[in-house]
Amino acid sequence: MAKELIKGNVAMAEAAIRAGLEAYFGYPITPQTEVLEHLAKRMPELGRAFVQAESEVAAINMVYGAACTGVRVMTSSSSPGVSLMQEGLSYIAGTEVPAVMINVMRGGPGLGNIAPAQSDYHQAVRGGGHGDYHPIVLAPASVQEAIDLTVLSFDLAEKYRNLVFVLADGSVGQMMEPAELPEMRPVVRQDYDWAIRGRGENSRPKRILTSIYINPLDEEIANLRMLNTWYQIKQNEIRFKEYYLDDAEYLVVGFGTAGRVALSAVRKFRANGVKVGLLRPITVSPFPDEILSLLAGRMKGILVVEMSQGQMLDDVLIAVGRQSPVHFYGRPGGVVPFPEDVEREINRMIVSDSKLVTDPRKAWLDRALAKI
Amino acid sequence: MVTLVKPENMVFSRPQAFTETSTHYCPGCTHGTAHRLIAETLMEMNIVDRTIGVAPVGCSVFAYNYFDTDFVEAAHGRAPAMATGIKRVLPDRCVFTYQGDGDLASIGMAEIMHAAGRGENITVIFLNNAIYGMTGGQMAPTTLPGQRTTSSPNGRDVELSGFPLRMSEMIAKMDGASYVVRRSLHDPANIRKAKKAIRTAFETQMRGLGFSMVELLSTCPTNWGINPVDSCQWVEDHMIPVYPLGDYKISLSVGDLRL
Ligand SMILES: Cc1ncc(C[n+]2csc(CCOP(=O)(O)OP(=O)(O)O)c2C)c(N)n1
Ligand code: SF4
Numbered sequence: 001m002a003k004e005l006i007k008g009n010v011a012m013a014e015a016a017i018r019a020g021l022e023a024y025f026g027y028p029i030t031p032q033t034e035v036l037e038h039l040a041k042r043m044p045e046l047g048r049a050f051v052q053a054e055s056e057v058a059a060i061n062m063v064y065g066a067a068c069t070g071v072r073v074m075t076s077s078s079s080p081g082v083s084l085m086q087e088g089l090s091y092i093a094g095t096e097v098p099a100v101m102i103n104v105m106r107g108g109p110g111l112g113n114i115a116p117a118q119s120d121y122h123q124a125v126r127g128g129g130h131g132d133y134h135p136i137v138l139a140p141a142s143v144q145e146a147i148d149l150t151v152l153s154f155d156l157a158e159k160y161r162n163l164v165f166v167l168a169d170g171s172v173g174q175m176m177e178p179a180e181l182p183e184m185r186p187v188v189r190q191d192y193d194w195a196i197r198g199r200g201e202n203s204r205p206k207r208i209l210t211s212i213y214i215n216p217l218d219e220e221i222a223n224l225r226m227l228n229t230w231y232q233i234k235q236n237e238i239r240f241k242e243y244y245l246d247d248a249e250y251l252v253v254g255f256g257t258a259g260r261v262a263l264s265a266v267r268k269f270r271a272n273g274v275k276v277g278l279l280r281p282i283t284v285s286p287f288p289d290e291i292l293s294l295l296a297g298r299m300k301g302i303l304v305v306e307m308s309q310g311q312m313l314d315d316v317l318i319a320v321g322r323q324s325p326v327h328f329y330g331r332p333g334g335v336v337p338f339p340e341d342v343e344r345e346i347n348r349m350i351v352s353d354s355k356l357v358t359d360p361r362k363a364w365l366d367r368a369l370a371k372i
Numbered sequence: 373m374v375t376l377v378k379p380e381n382m383v384f385s386r387p388q389a390f391t392e393t394s395t396h397y398c399p400g401c402t403h404g405t406a407h408r409l410i411a412e413t414l415m416e417m418n419i420v421d422r423t424i425g426v427a428p429v430g431c432s433v434f435a436y437n438y439f440d441t442d443f444v445e446a447a448h449g450r451a452p453a454m455a456t457g458i459k460r461v462l463p464d465r466c467v468f469t470y471q472g473d474g475d476l477a478s479i480g481m482a483e484i485m486h487a488a489g490r491g492e493n494i495t496v497i498f499l500n501n502a503i504y505g506m507t508g509g510q511m512a513p514t515t516l517p518g519q520r521t522t523s524s525p526n527g528r529d530v531e532l533s534g535f536p537l538r539m540s541e542m543i544a545k546m547d548g549a550s551y552v553v554r555r556s557l558h559d560p561a562n563i564r565k566a567k568k569a570i571r572t573a574f575e576t577q578m579r580g581l582g583f584s585m586v587e588l589l590s591t592c593p594t595n596w597g598i599n600p601v602d603s604c605q606w607v608e609d610h611m612i613p614v615y616p617l618g619d620y621k622i623s624l625s626v627g628d629l630r631l
Contacts, residue, residue, distance in 0.1 A: 061457070073457070
């Protein structure tokens with residue numbers, strides 16, 4: 001298929017359709033609404049289910065119902081709406097049924113604003129709802145990647161019976177870029193041995209899908225099973241993009257739009273022969289901690305760039321430990337950094353003595369406060 | 373099952389749409405009666421194999437263990453949303469929710485109203501026992517004025533906690549609702565009427581005629597602190613005056629059904 005100029009939100013919606021999406025339930029919220037609008041038109045055209053729910057609470061519980069039947073189902077929202085979905089997401093996780101959610105993040109907390117942000121990182125990768133569970137979280141940095149990761153999200157959700165989030169930010173959702181959509185895949189209803197579809201003509205034994213294990217010992221076993229699945233996911237599914245890492249002496253780490261902006265800055269340094277590389281996690285959960293830990297040993301400094309107060313920073317610090325100094329540069333509240341901002345921060349890292357930074361977030365905060 | 377009664381003398385037995393599991397309901401609780409009416413109806417309509425139940429959060433949380441049909445378990449109040457998700461992808465199945473009054477009329481108010489508003493082709497069996505049973509007898513939106521509960525220890529004070537909500541009356545006002553009636557489970561004559569209503573509700577769904585709900589006035593002897601027999605009398609004396617029995621909405625097409 002040829003490339004076409006397409007908006008991120010529309011691209012993710014159409015990619016989901018082509019991946020065999022059978023049901024969508026959602027609620028309008030900027031900067032995600034084009035996903036809902038595109039599906040409002042396309043799903044009924046194709047004879048597939050679309051409901052604009054009365055709230056995100058209802059939408060995610062509709063997703064939960066459809067997920068129990070074993071069809072490809074998803075919802076999409078943006079930060080405040082995703083907060084409202086946490087109840088349903090926890091139930092879906094606890095029932096071990098596959099489902100996909102797209103979060104086109106915006107500035108927060110509270111009503112915040114509608115500009116691009118990455119401040120729902122912790123909510124996404126740490127689970128967000130109650131109980132122990134681990135969603136797979138995929139972070140696109142371009143429209144093409146948003147398409148590819150949306151398709152992948154359904155395969156992963158089904159393979160592991162796990163929640164998958166596509167964690168985009170407002171700029172990935174809103175920007176238009178040339179990208180290639182996949183071929184239309186036929187809708188296939190897999191014959192899962194857990195799916196709830198009625199006992200059927202042959203009166204197979206009844207099935208129950210629930211997140212209750214009233215006996216704590218049973219719930220403990222369910223928890224261990226889920227954690228075991230998570231370790232399989234960690235083993236098989238970690239994805240990242242690396243740039244100029246072979247001989248790098250300095251490392252920049254950023255995901256999504258922040259990673260993409262950082263890449264422009266890194267390229268500038270490379271053009272001048274400075275050995276800076278970039279690691280851009282695609283799966284922010286499971287986090288590429290092993291590669292990061294390996295790289296850290298030979299870096300003179302590591303700079304984390306995020307559109308938040310520093311959330312992925314925590315995961316980087318866990319992976320790096322005391323192997324090399326970690327620095328932080330953040331633009332929270334819906335502000336997208338410019339490549340020049342990141343260049344300045346890379347310079348700061350290079351000229352700083354290579355002593356460990358005790359609290360990179362506080363060091364950044366002090367600099368940021370001094371400017372306002 | 374060991375049976376001591378000769379088949380020709382058997383007049384009453386467990387409906388096949390039930391599993392062998394004993395229920396966890398308190399003695400004298402009408403949840404069991406409601407379950408039985410649903411099970412009998414599914415058998416009479418020959419739709420046990422096509423039925424998917426949605427259990428609520430409340431005393432009937434384990435309803436899924438008792439019916440011999442596929443079942444899912446919803447979050448508190450969200451059963452109508454979950455049922456919507458299932459029904460939209462499996463429109464030829466029979467999908468029903470079973471919900472208490474805390475579940476449906478308090479935390480799940482938005483989900484039930486919008487399911488009805490959309491004319492969602494599902495059946496809702498709504499057990500109104502005027503109290504939160506499972507959590508130990510707190511005030512529900514349906515608790516009667518003056519009724520003592522653990523969270524209205526001096527009796528529900530309408531100045532403080534407002535008035536009982538009449539769900540059937542509210543839902544009946546919506547264009548999307550096709551069949552909405554209130555029945556009671558406090559004596560055999562009313563139980564027979566309830567059974568008929570449940571049948572009509574499931575027929576409404578299976579013929580694609582839209583949203584159906586049967587509200588069933590029920591007892592909670594344990595948390596009311598009244599013995600089972602007196603509880604039935606309490607329904608008649610105190611609940612029915614606030615929650616009159618009757619047909620609140622019968623759409624033209626449902627009215628045309630000859631069952
Ligand atoms: C989100 C949430 N809030 C509160 C509860 C606790 N809870 C469990 S059952 C229940 C009330 C159920 O009452 P009702 O729906 O009237 O059913 P009954 O037990 O009387 O049959 C509550 C408040 C919960 N499980 N989930
Ligand atoms: S607590 Fe009340 S509603 Fe619950 S099973 Fe006992 S009698 Fe029935």
